[in-house]
Amino acid sequence: MGYIELMDISKSYNKQSDVLNGIDLQIEKGEFFVLVGPSGSGKSTLLRMIAGLEDISGGTLKINGNIVNHLPPKDRNLSMVFQNYALYPHLTVEQNILFGLNAKKIDKATQKKRLLETAEMMGLSDLLKRKPRELSGGQRQRVALARAVVSDAPLCLMDEPLSNLDAKLRANMRIEIRRLQKKLGLTMIYVTHDQVEAMTMGDRIMVLNDGIIQQVGEPIALYNKPSNLFVATFIGSPKMNLGKAKLKESNLVIEDVFTIPFNHEQILAKFQNRQLVVGIRAEHIPHGAEKDGVQTVEIVNVEQLGNETLISFEVGSKLWTAKWLGQWLVGVGDRVPVQISVENMCFFDEDTGNLIQAATSSLKREVVAI
Amino acid sequence: MNMSNPMIESTEIPEINYESVKRKQRIRTFAKGMLFLLPSLLLFGVFLFYPLFKTLYLSFFLTNARGETTVFVGLQNYLGMFASPIFHQSMKSTFLFVLYTVPTTIIIALFLAVLANEKLKGIGFFRTIFTSTMGISVAAASVFWLYLFHPSIGFINGILEMIGMESIGWLTDPKWALIAVAVTTIWMNLGFTFLVLLGGLQSIDSYLYESADIDGASYFYKLRRITIPMLSPTLFFVITVTIINAFQTFGQIDILTQGGPQNTTNLIVYSIYREAFTNYQFGTASAQAIVLFVIILIMTIIQFKLGERKVHYQ
Amino acid sequence: MTMPISKKILFYFLLSISALVVFAPALLAFVMSFMDNKDIMTGSLPQSLSFDNYIKAFEQFPLLKYLLNSFIVAIAITIGQLILSSLAAYAFVFLEFKGRDLLFFLFIATMMVPFEASIIPNFHIIRDLGWIDQYPGLTVPFFATAFGTFLLRQNFKQIPKELREASQIAGMGDFKFYLKVVLPVAKTSLVTLGAYGFLTSWNMYLWPLLSTTNDTVRTVQIGLKQLQTQEQLNDWGVIMSGAIIVIIPTMILLFLGQKQLQKGLTEGAIK
Ligand SMILES: Nc1ncnc2c1ncn2[C@@H]1O[C@H](COP(=O)(O)OP(=O)(O)OP(=O)(O)O)[C@@H](O)[C@H]1O
Ligand SMILES: [Mg+2]
Numbered sequence: 001m002g003y004i005e006l007m008d009i010s011k012s013y014n015k016q017s018d019v020l021n022g023i024d025l026q027i028e029k030g031e032f033f034v035l036v037g038p039s040g041s042g043k044s045t046l047l048r049m050i051a052g053l054e055d056i057s058g059g060t061l062k063i064n065g066n067i068v069n070h071l072p073p074k075d076r077n078l079s080m081v082f083q084n085y086a087l088y089p090h091l092t093v094e095q096n097i098l099f100g101l102n103a104k105k106i107d108k109a110t111q112k113k114r115l116l117e118t119a120e121m122m123g124l125s126d127l128l129k130r131k132p133r134e135l136s137g138g139q140r141q142r143v144a145l146a147r148a149v150v151s152d153a154p155l156c157l158m159d160e161p162l163s164n165l166d167a168k169l170r171a172n173m174r175i176e177i178r179r180l181q182k183k184l185g186l187t188m189i190y191v192t193h194d195q196v197e198a199m200t201m202g203d204r205i206m207v208l209n210d211g212i213i214q215q216v217g218e219p220i221a222l223y224n225k226p227s228n229l230f231v232a233t234f235i236g237s238p239k240m241n242l243g244k245a246k247l248k249e250s251n252l253v254i255e256d257v258f259t260i261p262f263n264h265e266q267i268l269a270k271f272q273n274r275q276l277v278v279g280i281r282a283e284h285i286p287h288g289a290e291k292d293g294v295q296t297v298e299i300v301n302v303e304q305l306g307n308e309t310l311i312s313f314e315v316g317s318k319l320w321t322a323k324w325l326g327q328w329l330v331g332v333g334d335r336v337p338v339q340i341s342v343e344n345m346c347f348f349d350e351d352t353g354n355l356i357q358a359a360t361s362s363l364k365r366e367v368v369a370i
Numbered sequence: 371m372n373m374s375n376p377m378i379e380s381t382e383i384p385e386i387n388y389e390s391v392k393r394k395q396r397i398r399t400f401a402k403g404m405l406f407l408l409p410s411l412l413l414f415g416v417f418l419f420y421p422l423f424k425t426l427y428l429s430f431f432l433t434n435a436r437g438e439t440t441v442f443v444g445l446q447n448y449l450g451m452f453a454s455p456i457f458h459q460s461m462k463s464t465f466l467f468v469l470y471t472v473p474t475t476i477i478i479a480l481f482l483a484v485l486a487n488e489k490l491k492g493i494g495f496f497r498t499i500f501t502s503t504m505g506i507s508v509a510a511a512s513v514f515w516l517y518l519f520h521p522s523i524g525f526i527n528g529i530l531e532m533i534g535m536e537s538i539g540w541l542t543d544p545k546w547a548l549i550a551v552a553v554t555t556i557w558m559n560l561g562f563t564f565l566v567l568l569g570g571l572q573s574i575d576s577y578l579y580e581s582a583d584i585d586g587a588s589y590f591y592k593l594r595r596i597t598i599p600m601l602s603p604t605l606f607f608v609i610t611v612t613i614i615n616a617f618q619t620f621g622q623i624d625i626l627t628q629g630g631p632q633n634t635t636n637l638i639v640y641s642i643y644r645e646a647f648t649n650y651q652f653g654t655a656s657a658q659a660i661v662l663f664v665i666i667l668i669m670t671i672i673q674f675k676l677g678e679r680k681v682h683y684q
Numbered sequence: 685m686t687m688p689i690s691k692k693i694l695f696y697f698l699l700s701i702s703a704l705v706v707f708a709p710a711l712l713a714f715v716m717s718f719m720d721n722k723d724i725m726t727g728s729l730p731q732s733l734s735f736d737n738y739i740k741a742f743e744q745f746p747l748l749k750y751l752l753n754s755f756i757v758a759i760a761i762t763i764g765q766l767i768l769s770s771l772a773a774y775a776f777v778f779l780e781f782k783g784r785d786l787l788f789f790l791f792i793a794t795m796m797v798p799f800e801a802s803i804i805p806n807f808h809i810i811r812d813l814g815w816i817d818q819y820p821g822l823t824v825p826f827f828a829t830a831f832g833t834f835l836l837r838q839n840f841k842q843i844p845k846e847l848r849e850a851s852q853i854a855g856m857g858d859f860k861f862y863l864k865v866v867l868p869v870a871k872t873s874l875v876t877l878g879a880y881g882f883l884t885s886w887n888m889y890l891w892p893l894l895s896t897t898n899d900t901v902r903t904v905q906i907g908l909k910q911l912q913t914q915e916q917l918n919d920w921g922v923i924m925s926g927a928i929i930v931i932i933p934t935m936i937l938l939f940l941g942q943k944q945l946q947k948g949l950t951e952g953a954i955k
Contacts (some may be wrong), residue, residue: 048849053849072852074854076693082846082849084844087867088847090865090869103855103856399779399780400781402858403779403784406775407771407787408776409768409771409828410772410921411787411790413738414791414828417802417809418794419794419797420805420809423807425805428805440898485698488695496703499706500703500706502706502938503706504883505937507905507931508887508905509905509906512710512926514924516710516912517713518709523920527931545882557709561938569946573950607809618798621905643801643803643890646807649835659800659802659803659804663798666797666801677816
């Protein structure tokens with residue numbers, strides 16, 4: 001039994017169409033759980049239902065074993081950090097941090113103690129007398145976090161807390177939030193539309209699209225074994241290369257362009273009478289020199305990232321990208337050999353979009369476990 | 371982690387349990403909403419809605435001097451009113467008055483607002499001057515103009531004499547009295563109208579003018595093609611407010627002319643006041659009040675209807 | 685791009701003329717209030733300026749009492765309006781309950797009922813309550829205002845709803861949130877509405893005329909009318925000094941709050 005349990009939760013604003021549907025989910029105590037999905041997929045709605053800010057249309061929500069569907073936010077013992085921080089503009093940092101404790105009528109001495117601790121931890125000690133408008137974005141963010149921390153609530157909800165920050169600060173804050181969560185043993189539910197954020201921060205990730213759970217799992221699992229085409233393209237950057245494929249005799253023909261020998265008898269059975277889509281990650285298309293399965297492609301775009309080089313080429317109607325380590329002096333129009341091997345391919349059913357077979361190379365535990 | 375259980379223990383049949391809690395919460399929020407609105411609703415009820423219906427009720431009766439109903443007369447008050455030449459005069463004066471004041475007020479105020487919208491040194495001073503009449507009460511304004519219109523020592527007649535014209539009995543000549551009251555009213559309303567129009571002008575995005583400048587548009591072209599259209603919602607609001615205000619004119623009349631001469635300035639509110647509180651004819655006064663209400667109602671509805679269309683334009 | 689100098693001159697010329705014309709009535713009155721009666725009657729330029737008219741006005745009339753009454757009435761109405769309309773605006777913005785839209789429509793409907801049209805029963809109500817010549821009779825009927833409610837509602841709507849939600853999570857009730865967050869955050873619009881409320885109630889005429897019969901609570905506007913009717917035999921200097929005294933508080937308020945009022949009224953106008 002998880003710390004937070006969602007049983008068949010659904011939400012509808014207009015009683016006709018569902019914004020969320022059939023959400024079943026368990027979140028463990030102390031877990032950093034990330035909700036990710038494109039805009040409008042229902043992430044905020046789900047989070048706000050857990051917080052009690054939004055009515056639950058159907059299903060049961062349990063926190064710590066108790067049904068809380070009917071409880072107002074304050075009785076759910078949680079804290080929340082908002083995208084726009086929701087700092088009270090007329091109050092100082094100190095008053096903002098203590099706002100919740102005041103509302104809960106906690107005695108002054110305890111307030112003082114917790115304030116100092118929290119301010120120290122968040123590096124806000126020198127800013128306590130300032131008003132929010134006198135703070136930088138990052139500092140405001142920290143005050144919002146401090147407000148969540150000081151409440152001592154075991155569950156913390158965050159709705160895209162970093163989206164108003166610039167890239168560098170965002171990277172710093174990611175680590176900081178993550179550290180804080182571990183240190184305090186918080187259970188965290190964190191909403192973002194940024195898959196990098198999801199991958200780097202989450203213990204587990206739930207991918208949501210159109211109000212329906214696409215996949216729940218650890219970041220690596222989502223990356224290696226995306227359960228459908230949506231997750232495959234949503235997680236990972238650059239996104240997974242996809243192409244329609246057919247089996248012809250003992251060859252795999254991708255987009256009528258690549259013909260690759262196929263001799264994996266054991267998975268062949270799964271492909272009976274199905275239209276296939278193959279997916280292959282950019283880093284699994286190396287410069288082809290060694291073995292067979294080498295295809296020659298014409299480069300249409302090159303991105304030099306310094307430590308690696310992204311090479312785009314056309315495969316039938318699709319644009320694929322390969323990621324090569326190091327710096328490669330190639331130009332647009334050059335023809336280069338690339339290696340595309342079946343072990344690195346994920347196979348999807350074209351009609352349902354669901355995964356039929358994950359890349360066999362990843363099954364061999366390519367991930368280095370320590 | 372102290373979960374010092376504020377939560378209700380989960381029961382066997384949670385569905386029913388939290389449904390009823392939800393209903394209770396709905397009732398609570400409703401009660402809360404009503405509580406916040408109660409003071410306003412109560413006062414609106416006592417001093418607005420109830421009196422309105424009471425007015426309608428009174429308009430079907432004759433009353434005694436205390437305002438208690440005596441005889442039900444049906445539509446007699448209305449029939450009498452519509453047959454009365456005094457009421458005709460009153461309606462005619464009222465509409466004439468609206469006609470005199472509204473366009474003039476708007477045009478002058480718009481002129482001033484356009485002038486004062488230029489970014490010139492010391493413009494704040496001029497803005498303050500133009501706004502100033504807003505701070506001048508009906509009573510004070512009327513007293514100022516009572517002097518200006520004074521037949522012998524008045525400033526206006528003084529000027530007329532200076533340029534060799536005959537002096538005019540501004541407030542005693544039936545030909546001029548309504549105009550004199552109108553002038554006073556225009557002056558009084560200038561401040562408010564100016565202020566609102568200036569606000570409207572200043573909320574027009576300056577990039578519109580900048581791009582017109584680049585196109586080399588002339589001052590009047592910009593005024594006609596950018597300023598006035600962009601200002602139209604504000605203009606519209608100001609027009610309605612001015613019209614409604616004009617229908618409610620009272621103080622100027624009471625101080626300047628008391629409805630005279632020959633009832634030419636007996637505007638509707640003054641007429642109601644006189645009928646009710648000098649003649650104690652509360653029945654007929656109420657009938658007139660209902661007429662006033664209907665007029666204002668129509669004005670407001672037009673405002674909302676057209677206003678809605680305006681919003682869609684943007 | 686700056687204006688060519690010729691255009692500038694034209695603008696200053698037009699501005700000055702307009703300012704002179706607009707301000708002339710008040711200016712004349714102001715000068716007259718310091719002139720002696722002989723100069724006024726002969727229409728000559730002032731020979732001497734003195735405070736005599738003011739002294740006379742205060743001596744012959746209970747002007748001080750009237751002023752005090754006006755202050756009490758205007759401040760009471762202002763505060764009443766601020767409280768009632770901020771409460772109502774709060775309900776319309778932050779509370780969601782059944783029938784809210786209907787009630788909002790009711791508030792809009794009040795704008796269609798001019799006070800003048802319901803003045804007869806109102807007078808009777810005040811009389812029956814025994815509120816003639818009482819402060820409540822002069823103030824309470826004006827506490828509820830649709831205009832004020834709309835103005836504040838417009839403003840409250842700009843408060844991010846996350847502030848309410850954060851306070852809900854912290855366990856703060858609605859009334860406390862209204863008091864501790866909404867009112868301080870919307871301070872400027874409250875000041876605007878307050879200034880407007882004070883201005884209009886200070887300048888009220890018809891209702892004080894009806895609901896006061898003696899000097900106990902009579903406001904300065906009605907006092908001015910009395911002054912004017914009784915000084916019919918024409919001490920214009922005294923009358924003008926009375927009028928100037930009447931407009932001083934509102935003029936000061938206007939000069940201080942002009943920018944605020946302009947913003948507030950424009951917001952109220954273009955919803
Ligand atoms: N109050 C509301 N009334 C009606 N529909 C709503 C309401 N709030 C959200 N929705 C709808 O519910 C869907 C999910 O919205 P939600 O805010 O949960 O998306 P999100 O995943 O948080 O998106 P984003 O990443 O843009 O924040 C959207 O289609 C939205 O239009
Ligand atoms: Mg969202």
